[in-house]
Amino acid sequence: MSIPDIALNSGTTIPQLGLGVWQATDEETEHGVRYALDEAGYRHIDTAAAYENETGVGRGIANSGVPREDIFLTTKLWNSDQGYAEARKAFDASLGKLGVDYVDLYLVHWPLQNEERLLHTWDALENIAETGRAKSIGVCNFEPRHLQLLIDRGGMLPAVDQVELHPNLPQRAIRAFASGHGIAVESWSPLGGTSNSGWGKASKPNTLLVDPIITRIADRHSKSPAQVLIRWHLQNDLIVIPKSVHDARISQNIDVFDFELTDQDLSELDTLDNGNRVGAHPDDMNIGAPD
Template identity: 80%
Template sequence: MTTPDITLNSGTTIPQLGLGVWQASGDETEHAVRYALDEAGYRHIDTAAAYGNEDGVGRAVAASAVPREDIFLTTKLWNADHGYEGALQAFDTSLGKLGTDYVDLYLVHWPLQDRDRLLRTWDALEAIAESGRAKAIGVCNFEPHHLQLLVDRGGLLPAVDQVELHPHLPQTEIRAFAQQHGIAVESWSPLGGTSNSGWGPNSKPNTLLTDPIITRIADRHSRSAAQVLIRWHLRSGLIVIPKSVHDHRIAQNIDVFDFELDDLDVSEIDTLANGTRLGMHPDEMNIGAPR
């Protein structure tokens, strides 16, 4: 089982499917990452400073039989550490917790609502990239107007924009802008979250995993609903990082490379787009901003 790679604008290749660890404790994360690497065949792990489990990822990577250079490791800058010096210090802290001297991708977790500070933050990430301690740099939750700031600035463009993306929220405008500028798009909450994971002011619990259209397609292919959703992301050219701490789901989520969705499947899934979010809209999110 080989996960296909996508080549980023930095020249770095990223496995198109990885393991996310949001809302997992340090111990859960350590077990999940170790199982994913050593038993299930994952080579891409996505964490963040805000998740509070970088140390668990680090322990799992260190204990794994997979060499560090064969693992694509992503972490993210939290909101309170925006700014030039704050970002540099936060990056050092993350490296320490992860137990590594570099990451493969370092992301700004949220754009927040301070244009000048955001540009200073990006200056810091560019310096980190130039030092070689991050093989690629990128952003999360950036709308086209946030990305345009970096286009207008000049210099390095994000390699990745990681955004909430699933059939209810296909993010067509972001994807079009990103494609125009050579930025890869990565999906968080790609399965639509869990039954109780909605946290934005207008969010609703996930219904995708039990949606009649998804379950009917899953039955046609003798697959799970989650596998159908993951396959939809892959077919769409997206990077996808489904989260689980359960061994059987971790294994099932990567077991998606021996079937294809057809045009009818995709056309049916596309009817599910309704703009429903699980999280907060980036233009309304300023939680944790530096004072």
């Protein structure tokens, strides 16, 4: 098994499939990360300061048999730490919890509602990238107008925009805009979220894993609905980070390179676009914003 890489505009590459750890405790994360690296073959781990499990990620990496340089590690700046000095301090804190001296990708978690502060935050990320302590920098939950703000500013472009993305919310406008500017798109809640991930103004619990179209396609390929959804992301040239803390599911989620979705499958999946989110829309998200 070989996980494909996606080239980033920073000159590095990112494994197209990784392990997400949102909503996992430190203990669950430590075990899951070590298992994913040592037993399942993952080389890409995605966490965030707001997940409060960076310490578990660091322990999982340290206790694995995989060299640090062979692991692509992402973490994110939380909303309350936006601003130039605040972001640099928060980045140092994340490195300390992770127990590493660099990350491969550092992301702004949300754009929030203050463009001036966001630009100061991006100045800090550029500085961090220039020191080599973040090999690439990027953003999460940025709409095209937020990306345009950074484009108009000049300087480094985000390498990645990580957004909620799944067949109910394929984010075609963001993907088209990002592609036109050489920005890779990464999918969070790629399986449609978990049973307790519904939040935000228009949230809903996951229905994709039991959707009759997806289960029918899964039956055709003798695969699980989750594996079908992961293939959908891969075949749409998206970076995908399904989360699990269960060994069997961690292994199953990476066992997706022995089949392909057909044109008929993909056409059927296209019909699931209904705009439904499990998370907040960036326009509605200002939780934790500094005063």
